[in-house]
Amino acid sequence: MMTFTTIGCINIGPHAMKQEWLKYNGAINSIKNQQDLLNFVRLRYNDSPTMLAVTNINSQLFLGSTGLAGYTFYEGPATKTGFDSFLFNLAPRYEDKPTITYQPLQGEKFVKNVLEQISLDVLMLLHNSGWSVERIFRLCVQDINGIQNAPSASGPTPDSAPEYKDFLTVAKLMRKLQKRNFINFEYETINGETTIVFRFAKEALALPETLKLVGMLRLTPEKTHYPMLMNNMDQDPNFVRIRTRSVMGLLYYLSQSVEVPQEDVRSGKLTTTKYADGSPFCWSDIFDNLFQIKSSPEMPSDTYMRLKYRGSWFYLDDTDVESKRTYSLFKQIFAIQAGKIKVESPALTLPIGQ
Numbered sequence: 001m002m003t004f005t006t007i008g009c010i011n012i013g014p015h016a017m018k019q020e021w022l023k024y025n026g027a028i029n030s031i032k033n034q035q036d037l038l039n040f041v042r043l044r045y046n047d048s049p050t051m052l053a054v055t056n057i058n059s060q061l062f063l064g065s066t067g068l069a070g071y072t073f074y075e076g077p078a079t080k081t082g083f084d085s086f087l088f089n090l091a092p093r094y095e096d097k098p099t100i101t102y103q104p105l106q107g108e109k110f111v112k113n114v115l116e117q118i119s120l121d122v123l124m125l126l127h128n129s130g131w132s133v134e135r136i137f138r139l140c141v142q143d144i145n146g147i148q149n150a151p152s153a154s155g156p157t158p159d160s161a162p163e164y165k166d167f168l169t170v171a172k173l174m175r176k177l178q179k180r181n182f183i184n185f186e187y188e189t190i191n192g193e194t195t196i197v198f199r200f201a202k203e204a205l206a207l208p209e210t211l212k213l214v215g216m217l218r219l220t221p222e223k224t225h226y227p228m229l230m231n232n233m234d235q236d237p238n239f240v241r242i243r244t245r246s247v248m249g250l251l252y253y254l255s256q257s258v259e260v261p262q263e264d265v266r267s268g269k270l271t272t273t274k275y276a277d278g279s280p281f282c283w284s285d286i287f288d289n290l291f292q293i294k295s296s297p298e299m300p301s302d303t304y305m306r307l308k309y310r311g312s313w314f315y316l317d318d319t320d321v322e323s324k325r326t327y328s329l330f331k332q333i334f335a336i337q338a339g340k341i342k343v344e345s346p347a348l349t350l351p352i353g354q
Contacts, residue, residue, distance in 0.1 A: 033305040036327075040293055041307075041314050043255035045270050046156055053338075113337050114251075118244040120196045120228055122336055124185040131329060133183070134175035137167075138290055139250065139329060143243040144170060145217045146235070150286055153256050154249030157271040161281035166216065168286075173213040177204060190227060198240045199225040247337045250330060257287040259295045261312050269310075291326040292316075 039049035118140050126136050137144070142151040147170055150162035177183045182204035188197045204210045205222055214221050220237045232241045245253060265272060273281040284292065296313045300306060304324055306315035316323055 034307050037293065037305050037307055037314060037316065038309065039251060040255045041258055041309050043252055044157065044258040044260060045310065049251065114247040116337070117230070117246050118333060120230060120242065122333065123244070124196055126329070126332070127185050132175055133178045134171040135290070135326060135329060137171045137174065139326060140244050140333070141242055142245050142249070145241050147216065153253045154245050155252050157256060158273055159271060161273055161275045164286050170213060170216055173209050176209050177213070182207070182210070188225070196228045197225045198228055247334055250333065254291055254330065256283045257291045258293045258314065261295055261297070264310070289322050291323045292320060
């Protein structure tokens with residue numbers, strides 16, 4: 001007896017598209033995360049960062065079939081169930097053969113965009129999107145009304161300890177008022193020009209948090225709004241003056257949070273930041289509840305992202321919610337800046353699956 005089994009008409013396209021789309025989406029996200037982590041670690045070691053962008057994925061599906069055969073031999077007289085039998089199954093099979101195009105993010109336009117300061121409009125957009133004003137300011141702002149947020153950290157690791165404590169107090173006061181919906185950033189027309197203003201709610205003017213914040217920023221008290229200026233050096237108590245970081249400044253700033261092996265520190269492979277008395281400065285004080293990249297001699301488990309570099313493993317802990325939130329904010333800011341960049345040649349195209 002011979003038996004043939006085949007699978008009938010199957011709509012393979014939509015099913016394959018759903019499966020492959022999810023795989024590519026996950027792979028691209030994972031690669032982008034690892035690239036950012038690699039660049040954070042590179043900058044901490046004073047190595048040069050490199051960025052590649054996936055610009056095109058051309059996926060081809062090939063439909064074929066697989067066959068399975070089996071033969072059963074029975075000795076003795078034939079019975080109802082004792083005939084020799086041959087079983088043949090025919091099933092559809094598809095292959096995905098993608099061609100992936102990478103292009104390096106480089107050139108004059110790219111450099112200008114990553115060195116361009118984050119605008120006040122972007123800060124306002126992020127704030128109105130629901131992000132914590134403390135997280136936005138700690139990450140993006142390096143000076144507000146002369147109060148510094150480690151501006152030297154926006155470049156290669158500095159030798160001298162940066163100033164940051166007063167700024168951290170200002171950011172936390174703003175967050176307390178934000179939680180009660182007592183502060184906001186708004187557009188207002190002043191002298192015929194559209195200007196972003198920092199506004200207090202009237203009921204917040206007598207609060208201790210508001211009084212302390214206004215005093216630290218050296219603002220005129222009992223006002224509800226203060227126009228915001230970029231890079232203005234004049235000390236006018238009726239204005240909030242802000243200096244922001246660039247995207248490259250963000251990369252350098254977050255790289256300072258990388259926990260490095262003590263052997264690399266002792267061997268002089270990277271810069272050690274010190275106070276005036278020569279004692280080492282602890283970068284984790286600045287990045288407390290903001291961002292932290294850890295290191296380990298062994299491959300860690302339960303990580304959000306990880307990679308091996310210079311013989312050590314560097315990773316972001318999957319249980320570190322604050323670091324994951326800050327990294328998500330960084331990616332949004334980078335996407336806003338990268339949206340202005342036209343990727344140019346040369347391109348690297350890889351056919352896969354041959």
